[in-house]
Amino acid sequence: MLRSVSNKLTAFPTRSHVSSTASSNSWTTIVPALARFDSIGVLRAAVELINDGEKPDASPLVHLLRVSGNYGYVSLCQQLHGYVIKHGFVSDTRVSNSLMRSYKTSDSLEDAHKLFDEMPEPDVISWNSLVSGYVQSGRFQEGLCLFLELHRSDVFPNEFSFTAALAACSRLRFMRLGACIHSKIVKLGIEKGNVVVGNCLIDMYGKCGCMDDAVLVFQHMEEKDTVSWNAIVASCSRNDELELGLWFFHQMPNPDTVTYNEIIDAFVKSRDFNNAFEVLLDMPNPNSSSWNTILTGYVNSEQSGEATEFFTKMHSSGVRLDEYSLSVVLASIATLAVVPWGSLIHSCALKLGLDSRVVVASALVDMYSKCGMLKDAEVIFWTMPRKNLIAWNAMISAYARNGDSTGAIKLFNRLKQERFMKPDRFTFLNLLAVCSHCEVPMEVTLGYFEMMVNEYGIKPSVEHCCSLIRAMGKRGEVWQAKMVIQQFGFGYDGVTWRALLGACGVRKDLKAAKVVAAKMIELGDADEDEYVYIVMSNLYAYHERWREVSQIRKIMRDKGIKKEVGSSWIQGQNVAIQL
DNA sequence: ATAGGGTTAG
Structure with missing residues (x-):
């Protein structure tokens, strides 16, 4: 955590050649200035003052840490941390708490946690600060675990402690835990008289789908x-x-x-x-959000053409484009797979200086990979200054989509080596998908499935099982695949049988396909039926059973089922987005 | 001189 052993603070460029303004400064003039506005100039003067040997006490240090944290000067924070230790301020909770805040705001949550662990007597503010740090950086479970740990400690939680915990419950849709926290809040008498706690409760119930409870909380709020x-x-x-x-x-x-x-x-x-x-x-x-809401709406309702058109309108109306505008329009371009539009947005991101934002870069990885440009996706991924799990998953799915099982597995192994990064159900979904589509040995595929369940405690979903079933089916282990379907209780889910039938189709295994097809017809899902007929007619055709083929074609005609003509999605012309 | 913790939109 501590990089500097020098007596001088060096991370911040001081102007030693300038006739020192520091001599005319003192903590009595600097502290109010730091308190009133976050200014680099004042910060610089304060650093000079320390380097000139003027020893600050707790209060100036608190201000200094806040300002350097706000500017993201991680190195300066670390050096100030050294100073704090050297001059015996660690036991001052106010100073340590502001150090924690600096680390949080400069995205060094791990440093904040380490500092917390080193504090002799963390108070309720230290706890709240760390919990909210985890919640604000999207690590909701860890935040909640800390919150529960606070309850077991001898520090008494206050109204601030509950807000971050409720926010975490909202995001995780943890309605029961949220309701427990609510009852605790009522018991402590915090519910009335604190607007923010009430606001968090409304949000929690709303996000957990309990509309009535949200309304009840709202109506009972005094203010x-x-x-x-x-x-x-x-x-x-x-x-x-x-x-x-x-x-x-x-x-x-x-x-x-x-x-x-x-x-x-x-x-x-x-x-x-x-x-x-x-x-x-x-x-x-x-503001940008107002426009982005509509843009997102188009993408979510699969109206990609409208989305790109709307984006053009945003741009021509002079709306400030932010990282969300770009990532959303990139998602729509990815489904259209129009490479020139994607490149255009990429240069737009570069121009706006938003290209290294996690949401934008992840969207770029996804867009390039959906356009079949795996190399470009790789370049974006590896040049990202910070990567979250979404970015890792985007890159693994890029390999999966382009049929590169070696690449996907390699990257998965890299991900496992990352500290503070844990594969989730989406990671395994992509990994299992690529295993089932490529020539990955069955025991390797099964190994990942078991790793997911046993090592990471992830409950397999229908989609996870489908990949496993597809992998087994393609290797002719139809009966074993049937067992997987039954074992996980997905026997009534047409999707699992569909996966198995698809695998039979790949193997040209007519005998097994007939059994699976009968099962699917028995379940009687119209959409699945359509798929059954297409696969079966292709299979019969492969085995030159023309009588059956024409029978199935007749049923398909009667039901109005048409076979889609295969075509490539990648488009490369007609740049319609004007920037 | 003396301001370490919380909530809502995409």
């Missing part, structure tokens, strides 16, 4: 602020209660940009793009 109203409107929109949401909206005293964005989102979720667009044009202060 409501804009966030409370926004949270209840958001809960309505999330739970497809457009009318109720509008009802709250019309009662709201002072709607702000977030409120209007929620209303846009509510319309978008009910596929009412006209009203969404009308709100966007009528609202007082639309």
Whole structure:
């Protein structure tokens, strides 16, 4: 954690050649300046003051740490940490807590946790700071574990302790734990008189799908602020209660940009793009989010063409494009696989300086891989300054999609070596998919499946099992695959049989296919039926059983099933996005 | 001189 053993703070460029302004400064003038505004100039002066031998006490140090943390000067924070240790400030919880905050804001959560572990007597603020650090960086489970640990410690939690924990429950859809925390809050008498706690409760119930409880909390709040109203409107929109949401909206005293964005989102979720667009044009202060909401709506409802058109409109209207605008439009381009548009957005990202943001870079990896440009995806991935699990998964799925099982497995092994990074169900989904599609030995595939269940405690989903079934079926282990289907209780799920039938089709195993097809017809899912007929007619044709082929073709004609003509999705012309 | 912790939108 500590890199500097020098007595001087060197991380921050000081202006030693300039006639020192520091001599005229002192902590009495610097501290109020640091307190009033985060300025690099004042920070520089403070660092010079320390290097000139003026010893700060706790308060200036707290300010210094806050400002250097806000600017992301990790190295300076680390050197100040050294200073703090050397001059015996570690036992000062205020100083240590502000050090923790600096590490958090400069994305060094691990350093913050280490410091926390070294603190002799962490107080409730230290705990809250660390819990919220985990929650804010998306590590919800770890945050909740710490929160529960706080309850077992001798430190007494306060209202601040609950808000981050509730936020984590919201994101994880942990309704039962959230409700437990709610009852604890009521017991401690915190519920009334704290707006933020109430807001978190509304949000938690809303995100967990408990609309009624969200409304109850809202109605019982003695004091409501804009966030409370926004949270209840958001809960309505999330739970497809457009009318109720509008009802709250019309009662709201002072709607702000977030409120209007929620209303846009509510319309978008009910596929009412006209009203969404009308709100966007009528609202007082639309921002990037307002536009992004509609853009996301198009992508989510699989209207990629509309999405790219809308993006062009955003650009020509002078809307400030942010990392979300770019990542969403990249997702729509990825489904269209129009390479020139993708490159255009890539250069747009470079120009805006957003290309190394995790969401943008992950979207670029995904876009290039869906356009079949694996090498470009690799370059983006390896040049990312920070990678989260989504980025790793995007790259593994890039290999999987392009049939490179060696690449996928290699990258998976790299991921396993990463500290603080744990493969999740999506990682294994891609890994198992590539194993089932390529010539990966069955025992290797089974090994990953078992690793997922035993080592990482991930419950296999239908999709995971389908990959396993496909892998077995392709190797002629149809009966074993049938056992997997039964064993995991997916016997009534047409998708699993479909996977097996597909595998039989690959192996040209007519005998096994007939058994599986009969099972699928018995389940009677219309969409699956269609697939059965196509696979079976191809199989009969392969075995030159023309009588059966014409019988099946007749059934297909009667049912109006048509065979899609195979074609490539990659497009390479007609640049329609104008930037 | 003396400001370490919390919530809502894509």
